[in-house]
Amino acid sequence: MIKSTIAELPKNVDKEVKIGAWIANKRSSGKIAFLQLRDGTGFVQGVVVKSEVGEELFQTAKSLTQESSVYVTGLVQKDERSPFGYELLVKGVQLIHSSVDYPITPKEHGTEFLMDNRHLWLRSKRQHAVMKVRNEIIRATYEFFNENGFTKVDPPILTGSAPEGTTELFATKYFDEDAYLSQSGQLYMEAAAMALGKVFSFGPTFRAEKSKTRRHLIEFWMIEPEMAFVEFEDNLVVQEEYVSFIVQSVLKNCALELKTLGRDTSKLEKIKAPFPRISYDDAVKFLQEKGFDDITWGDDFGAPHETAIAESYDKPVFITHYPTTLKPFYMQPDPNREDVVLCADLIAPEGYGEIIGGSERIHDMDLLEKRVEEHQLDTETYKWYLELRKYGSVPHSGFGLGLERTVAWISGVEHVRETIPFPRLLNRLYP
Structure with missing residues (x-):
């Protein structure tokens, strides 16, 4: 297992890596969850496929809240649709800390609110x-x-x-x-x-x-x-x-x-x-x-x-x-x-x-x-x-x-x- 940062992922294509990250955002369907991961060096999308990881891990991924911290293991893949050019096919997720009621949600906020935060x-x-x-x-x-x-x-x-x-x-x-x-x-x-x-x-x-x-x-x-x-x-x-x-x-x-x-x-x-x-x-x-x-x-x-x-x-x-x-x-x-x-x-x-x-x-x-x-x-x-x-x-x-x-x-x-x-x-x- 290679310990990596998001910025280093291009050097590890088709290899399994472990990264520490925060959940910037997420969305999910019945069979796939998409985790927007950030670690300070960059942003990457983690793809969690239910059929490959099983029900328990899939539900863990779906329940992750914005700005919760995690360790993620997965396979680095090229992805031309991504601005970064790569994505992570997630194999495992370990919750470090669950973030509750993070104030800056994915919506428009006023300048003063953002400056206060x-x-x-x-x-x-x-x-x-x-x-x-x-x-x-x-x-x-x-x-x-x-x-x-x-x-x-x-x-x-x-x-x-x-x-x-x-x-x-x-x-x-x-x-x-x-x-x-x-x-x-x-x-x-x-x-x-x-x-x-x-x-x-x-x-x-x-x-x-x-x-x-x-x-x-x-x-x-x-x-x-x-x-x-x-x-x-x-x-x-x-x-x-x-x-x-x-x-x-x-x-x-x-x-x-x-x-x-x-x-x-x-x-x-x-x-x-x-x-x-x-x-x-x-x-x-x-x-x-x-x-x-x-x-x-x-x-x-x-x-x-x-x-x-x-x-x-x-x-x-x-x-x-x-x-x-x-x-x-x-x-x-x-x-x-x-x-x-x-x-x-x-x-x-x-x-x-x-x-x-x-x-x-x-x-x-x-x-x-x-x-x-x-x-x-x-x-x-x-x-x-x-x-x-x-x-x-x-x-x-x-x-x-x-x-x-x-x-x-x-x-x-x-x-x-x-x-x-x-x-x-x-x-x-x-x-």
């Missing part, structure tokens, strides 16, 4: 598929940066300062001084880049934004690379190559999950570098021509503006050279225009909005000191950050990719709350 909703086929896509993006992220000479560095989550101001930060007491939950590891990653050249971080970040849009979470995960001796244009190349890599990895390794989610993969197949670019100046003109009378030069773009721009392209699009007044203090001004900075936001297609923000960083000590003063930041708090420009300063660049928005776009789900196991929203800290 997120610890159980994760078990569904759709949520399983989203989590598998998320996992593949994470796996591909490590592969991309490891293969391209980056070193993984972990910045602190508790910080004494804020890279983009303190208005949207969660404050806490750090013994006898103030501290904040990190909204970005970027400043620390710049220090790491001065030591290790090319680095990336991957960790949780927190924004105390009172936003309820489908693109926002209070707690989310960021991938933040920083690169010494890399200027603006080369930074964009790394971004488009990275995004292309993770999309193609998902297409290759999550075909079944994308099918489960009903994702139009033809749109993802087009996601290959290079990506189109449009300057902020041209984006404003484009929007005005499209009838957005509310937008003038110097205004930030909202979701409708980003979506209108993205609809003109079938790939992610860079919006570059935003006004200096719209961006954080650390961004390098365009040498030809002091009113704009060398930055870019990468806007995903299909209305998913900004997935990357990045820029070349200021490397001139005098200019950075001036910016700190202009933004009314405490010089002493940022002393260490300023010292990076004092001891061997070099041109350097970086960016941050929001994992959950990227998962939402690639998997095709509407709301980011489905892209993280336990979402933290404005009105939700449970479960």
Whole structure:
């Protein structure tokens, strides 16, 4: 007897295996019972034929309730009708634990109900598929940066300062001084880049934004690379190559999950570098021509503006050279225009909005000191950050990719709350 997982069944065709599983669903007739089995690695149908297993085992199979846990033995068979391509001809069923009154039944449930039961909703086929896509993006992220000479560095989550101001930060007491939950590891990653050249971080970040849009979470995960001796244009190349890599990895390794989610993969197949670019100046003109009378030069773009721009392209699009007044203090001004900075936001297609923000960083000590003063930041708090420009300063660049928005776009789900196991929203800290 071979002990197997559902994912390993294709390697055991025409062999008898034993799997541990839960009953996701079932249906039966007088002579055959169909058990929808899941074990975390995948889903497969178990077929119980009364004439082959006998009355007692058949009745056991028929009586199994949703989410009961079982050991199942059976013969692995190919099945072209199955999305998975295989099924299990059941020979034996051993009940481990009987589930009673499982709350998420095979019917429509409201969003709030499902969110209250997120610890159980994760078990569904759709949520399983989203989590598998998320996992593949994470796996591909490590592969991309490891293969391209980056070193993984972990910045602190508790910080004494804020890279983009303190208005949207969660404050806490750090013994006898103030501290904040990190909204970005970027400043620390710049220090790491001065030591290790090319680095990336991957960790949780927190924004105390009172936003309820489908693109926002209070707690989310960021991938933040920083690169010494890399200027603006080369930074964009790394971004488009990275995004292309993770999309193609998902297409290759999550075909079944994308099918489960009903994702139009033809749109993802087009996601290959290079990506189109449009300057902020041209984006404003484009929007005005499209009838957005509310937008003038110097205004930030909202979701409708980003979506209108993205609809003109079938790939992610860079919006570059935003006004200096719209961006954080650390961004390098365009040498030809002091009113704009060398930055870019990468806007995903299909209305998913900004997935990357990045820029070349200021490397001139005098200019950075001036910016700190202009933004009314405490010089002493940022002393260490300023010292990076004092001891061997070099041109350097970086960016941050929001994992959950990227998962939402690639998997095709509407709301980011489905892209993280336990979402933290404005009105939700449970479960």
